[in-house]
Amino acid sequence: MDMTGVGSAEGLAAWVARGEEMAAAEDRERARMREMRFDTIAVHGIYSAEAALANQGSIIEPAYLSPAQHFADSDHLEAALGYLMPAWGYTRIANPTLHYLGETLALLEAYGTGTTASAVVTGSGMAAVDMAVTPFLTDDGTGRRPSVVVGARCYGGTFQLFRERFARERGVDVRWVREPLDTAEWARLTDGTTRLLYGEMPSNPTLSVLDIPAVAGIAHDAGVPLVVDATVATPALMRPLGLGADVVVHSVSKSIAASGLAIAGAVVARHGIVSRHGPDDLREDFAAHVKLLPMRDHGPALSPFNALMALTDLRTLRGRMDAWSRSAMRVARFLEAHPAVERVHYPGLPSDPGHQVAARTMWLADGADGEGEPANRFGHLMAFTVRGGQPAARRVLDGLRLVRRATDLGRVKSIATIPSISTHQQQGEEGRAIADVPPNLIRLSVGAEHPADVEADLAEALARV
Numbered sequence: 001m002d003m004t005g006v007g008s009a010e011g012l013a014a015w016v017a018r019g020e021e022m023a024a025a026e027d028r029e030r031a032r033m034r035e036m037r038f039d040t041i042a043v044h045g046i047y048s049a050e051a052a053l054a055n056q057g058s059i060i061e062p063a064y065l066s067p068a069q070h071f072a073d074s075d076h077l078e079a080a081l082g083y084l085m086p087a088w089g090y091t092r093i094a095n096p097t098l099h100y101l102g103e104t105l106a107l108l109e110a111y112g113t114g115t116t117a118s119a120v121v122t123g124s125g126m127a128a129v130d131m132a133v134t135p136f137l138t139d140d141g142t143g144r145r146p147s148v149v150v151g152a153r154c155y156g157g158t159f160q161l162f163r164e165r166f167a168r169e170r171g172v173d174v175r176w177v178r179e180p181l182d183t184a185e186w187a188r189l190t191d192g193t194t195r196l197l198y199g200e201m202p203s204n205p206t207l208s209v210l211d212i213p214a215v216a217g218i219a220h221d222a223g224v225p226l227v228v229d230a231t232v233a234t235p236a237l238m239r240p241l242g243l244g245a246d247v248v249v250h251s252v253s254k255s256i257a258a259s260g261l262a263i264a265g266a267v268v269a270r271h272g273i274v275s276r277h278g279p280d281d282l283r284e285d286f287a288a289h290v291k292l293l294p295m296r297d298h299g300p301a302l303s304p305f306n307a308l309m310a311l312t313d314l315r316t317l318r319g320r321m322d323a324w325s326r327s328a329m330r331v332a333r334f335l336e337a338h339p340a341v342e343r344v345h346y347p348g349l350p351s352d353p354g355h356q357v358a359a360r361t362m363w364l365a366d367g368a369d370g371e372g373e374p375a376n377r378f379g380h381l382m383a384f385t386v387r388g389g390q391p392a393a394r395r396v397l398d399g400l401r402l403v404r405r406a407t408d409l410g411r412v413k414s415i416a417t418i419p420s421i422s423t424h425q426q427q428g429e430e431g432r433a434i435a436d437v438p439p440n441l442i443r444l445s446v447g448a449e450h451p452a453d454v455e456a457d458l459a460e461a462l463a464r465v
């Protein structure tokens with residue numbers, strides 16, 4: 001005999017009704033914040049004055065380190081665990097601090113796009129990539145091998161996830177688009193077996209550009225979603241959901257949490273994504289689907305402490321991305337004019353093959369003056385090749401004294417690496433050929449130092465070529 005709810009049907013209903021009130025209050029706060037500017041959203045998210053009072057008045061969102069929530073009674077427990085009311089229950093599934101981070105990111109990604117979005121935060125950027133892709137690769141009962149179409153110029157970890165985990169281990173047909181700017185190639189590789197299109201904009205490490213509106217059109221014609229990794233741009237410089245993308249992925253570890261105190265990731269999706277594959281709830285609210293089902297079972301949860309670190313930096317995202325993009329533009333021009341440099345990859349340079357598409361799609365939120373004066377900003381990551389092959393690139397890297405040598409980017413401190421021997425080492429020579437990562441490429445993330453000091457450090461190092 002099913003005893004569920006016996007003697008407590010009224011109690012359960014009362015909790016469900018209470019949950020509806022809680023959800024409505026958050027909806028009102030979301031609607032109120034949608035009217036605010038980017039910086040205001042970044043600072044407050046949906047942590048309202050009422051929410052602060054409910055947290056002993058703490059003006060900053062508290063880090064709820066407790067793994068679990070205490071419930072008032074068994075009806076409350078049942079309603080919460082049945083996903084019948086807002087609750088957090090257990091930190092692997094949800095947690096107040098993670099909630100505030102996710103809500104803020106969702107509002108920022110939807111900013112000015114006319115779309116509504118929700119988000120789920122993850123333990124790392126790679127967990128976010130995995131959680132954004134895996135739900136589309138489920139068995140459809142036809143026995144046909146699923147395919148995905150992926151921009152080959154991508155982060156090394158993402159390349160390995162697709163090639164090793166999905167293609168080699170699980171038999172997914174991974175089709176690489178070697179030149180992501182070539183829209184016709186995306187169309188050529190997409191067919192009836194395709195579950196999704198995936199690309200980075202701009203890409204790590206070669207700052208390749210993706211024409212999101214064009215590729216989203218191809219995806220939607222095929223009835224599948226476009227997933228965009230926008231880690232390098234951040235929502236301060238580009239809002240892919242407004243350009244037609246269905247799902248946005250972030251390594252929150254990078255520019256969003258630029259102080260470098262936490263690893264974190266996020267999946268942000270607009271409501272009503274295009275996907276002929278998968279259940280209705282996946283289409284209606286993909287991020288909620290991921291949070292309540294695959295995340296619950298796979299378990300790549302974010303630590304609440306790391307969520308607080310990320311939130312702390314997120315508040316100042318727009319101003320930082322503006323200032324650091326301007327520094328990076330200056331450094332890119334300096335490198336382009338340097339005789340030891342072969343080529344600079346930076347979409348802000350008019351000479352860059354992706355410049356025109358980037359200039360159409362990368363806009364600083366609220367403009368240069370914060371009042372909507374349109375301004376292109378191209379981020380603080382770039383890459384350049386030096387004359388003399390890898391030995392010369394190593395001499396340059398070894399000659400840096402201010403810029404740090406590390407496999408990291410998006411930091412307050414300037415950082416450089418040689419991708420072929422670091423981030424893109426494990427994919428091997430053949431993989432690097434597909435992804436176009438030459439041995440003499442140096443990736444440079446420009447930080448918050450004065451750009452003249454970064455240039456002086458680069459000049460000294462380049463003198464060793």
Ligand SMILES: *Cc1c(COP(=O)(O)O)cnc(C)c1O
Pocket residue numbers: 124125126127129155157158200203204229231232250251252253254263264265
């Ligand atoms: C770093 C990075 C990732 C992976 O993020 P982690 O937080 O390191 O797991 C994914 N995509 C891009 C573009 C990245 O730069």
